[in-house]
Structure formats: structure tokens, C-alpha cells
Amino acid sequence: MDHTSLSPLAMFLNAGPVGKVVMAALLLASVWTWVLIIEGATAVIRIAKATKEARAGGPVGLLEPVAAAGREAFALDLPDETTGDKRERIAENMSRAAREFLTKAEGGLPNLAVISSVAPFVGLFGTVWGIMTSFAGIAQSQDTSLAVVAPGIAEALAATAYGLAAAIPASVGYNRIGSSFSRLGQQVAHYIEDEALRMTSAPNARRSQKEAA
Template sequence: MNPADVAQAALPLPSADVSLIALFLQAHWVVKAVMLGLLACSIWVWAIAIDKMFLYSRTKRAMDRFEQAFWSGQSIEELYRALSAKPTQSMAACFVAAMREWKRSFESQARSFAGLQMRIEKVMNVSIAREIERLERRLLVLATVGSAGPFVGLFGTVWGIMSSFQSIAASKNTSLAVVAPGIAEALFATAIGLIAAIPATIFYNKFTSEVNRQAQRLEGFADEFSAILSRQIDERA
């Protein structure tokens, strides 16, 4: 028997295991459920966040590229032909939708200019709305986790402390060694809630402002493009 073992044996109370796993395993099942739920939330939040980060940077790059091409003096017809061949997104989608409407109006024999302007704007608005919807999708999850996560964690904590107090009452022993593990495991729930909620809130704020910026950029482009088309309409009418 080496000295360390002796020392261990000499301790009156074997110090409770307070590693993360032990904290989780010792917890009441309600607290466990809360912890697992919050962990899932956290994973989901980070998945969304990573996805959105890539999406936004991709969208931004696409917009840049499109604007460069649009204002490069290249003919709009050629641009349309190049873009309409493949599925497009964001600004390009908006452009393609407007051009398609324009072409249809001109290629059909009816040559109805009346209302063409309005139709183009409608089409562009729809495509912008679709685009924004795509950008915003799942952001609400972040908002929800960000606002409800701490409460859920707190619920777990309250429940854990409640049950640990009950066990104190049952064991009729109030020494800190008895109380501490239960409270530690209960607080662990709040910790997880905060860990899930803080990034969610930060990402939500960041992504919301990003979406707003991109939507504004899209609308600006739409206005400009509809102005150009409206000039064309007036010239040809």
C-alpha cells in the first residue's frame, strides 16, 4: 500500500467526483434532459451559424461579381443569356427575373407596354423576397435559443437544487460535502444554457444585420435596374 492510497483512505469523506461526466451522470433525469436538450440546441446553433457564415460570404461574393459584370458595359442581352442558362441566386436571380418578364413582353406579339413597368417591379420584388427568405431561414432558431436557453438552463438548475435540497432533508446532514455536488450539478445546467445562448444571441444579431445589408443592396439594385428598363420602355413605346 503506497502512501497515496493511505492518504486517500484516511480522508473521512471520499471527495465527490466532480468531473463533467460525473456531474452529468449524477444529475436528476429532468436535469439530464435539460442538459441534453441544451447541448442539442448548441450543436444546432453552431451548425446554422457555420452554414450562414458560408452562405453570406458566398452571396456577397456573388453580388460583387454580378455587379462588376453588370456595370462593365457588357450588353444586357448577353449577360442575360449567360445567366439564364444556369440557376441563379440573389442579384442575378433578380436580374434574370426582370429580364425574363421584359423579354416575354417584347417577344409576344401583343407588345403590351402598358403595365410592363409594374410587372417588372413586381417580379423583382418577388425574387428579392424569395432571396431574403433564403438568407433569413433558420435565423429564428438562433433567436429562440438565445432568448430561451438561459431560462431552460435555469429551470434545470432550479430543479437540481430542489432535488438536492430534498436529499439534504432526507439525509439530515447539511455539511457542505453533502450539499456541494448537487448544487454543482444543478449549476452545470445553467452553464450549458449560457454556453448555448450566448453564441446564439451574438450570431443572431450579426446575421440579422448582415441580412439587412444584403437586402438593402438587392433593393438598390432592383430600383436601379427598373429605372433602366423603364427608360427603355419609354424609348421603345
């Protein structure tokens, strides 16, 4: 048996036109999946580091849009507003900015969900088409030998393998990165609470006022 025929490239070259289109689409989806996973993991690491430094009193770094929203809310003085009300308003303004920031940072995360759910069905289409090719070969040759049905079956199984190669990493990446962003949201929320408290505390209020100006 020639084991080289089982390589992904050989299976692609031996497939029919429809099978090649299906496999090429799934290969592109697989490459795109890994690009999105790397981008998402990098964003999680960078934001987690920035949040840790900001909570420790260091530079806010990537969280500057959130910090700027807090300074903007602090600079606005409303009549008859208590310190608690102002603190709540600052936290709400920062939370709104944080949601927008994290949504933007997630980038292509929703695309991973699409790939993980669609890729198996695209692979299934290739599988069905390969089996149909096998039956067509049997009908044309009036022969049910393995040599007649093998090419179509191989094409069908190859399409299935390509679909799983795209869907499995996409599904794992979506769940892992999604849960990481959920934890990041909690960390950023803690930072917002600490920052709102710091800005409205009496010893720090004057300094925060200068920063907002």
C-alpha cells in the same frame, strides 16, 4: 480538490436523470446553434459576393432567380405602358423575387432567436431541479453539511452553464447575421434598381428583349 470534476462531461455524468436530460437537450441546442451560425454566415458571404459581381456587370450567380424575374417582367408588353411604368413593374417583380430568395437564404435564422430565448429557461429549470435535489438530500440525511448539498448545487450550476453556452452564441449569431441580411437586402435593392434601369434604357432595351426571349 479534484478539478477534473468541473469538466462538462464530469458534471453531466454526476447529474441525476432530470439534470442529464436537461443538459443533453442544451448540448444538442448548442451544437445546432453553431451549425445554424455557420450556415447563415456562409450564405451571407456567398450572396454578398454574387451581388457585388452582378452590380459590376458580371454573372448574376446566386441572384439568378431575381434576374429571371426581371427578364420575365421585361418580356411582358402592356398596352399604353410608359418606359417609367415598365421600369417600375420590372423592379417590383424583381423585388418580390428577392424577398422570397433572401427569406429562403436566411434558413434557420429564426431558430437562433428561439434558442437564445428558450435555452436560459431550460437551464433555469435544471437549476431549480438541482436546488430541489439539495433540499431533498438535506431532509433525508438530516445534515446540512457541504457534502450533502454540494451534488445538487453542482448539478444546478452545471445546468445554468449549459443553458448559457447555448443561449449566448445563439443571441449573438442571430443579431449579427440578421443585421448582415438587412445590409444584403439593401445591396440587392440597389442591384434591382440598376438592372431595371439598364433593361429599360433605349440602347439596352433590344438586348434585354433578346435575353428575355
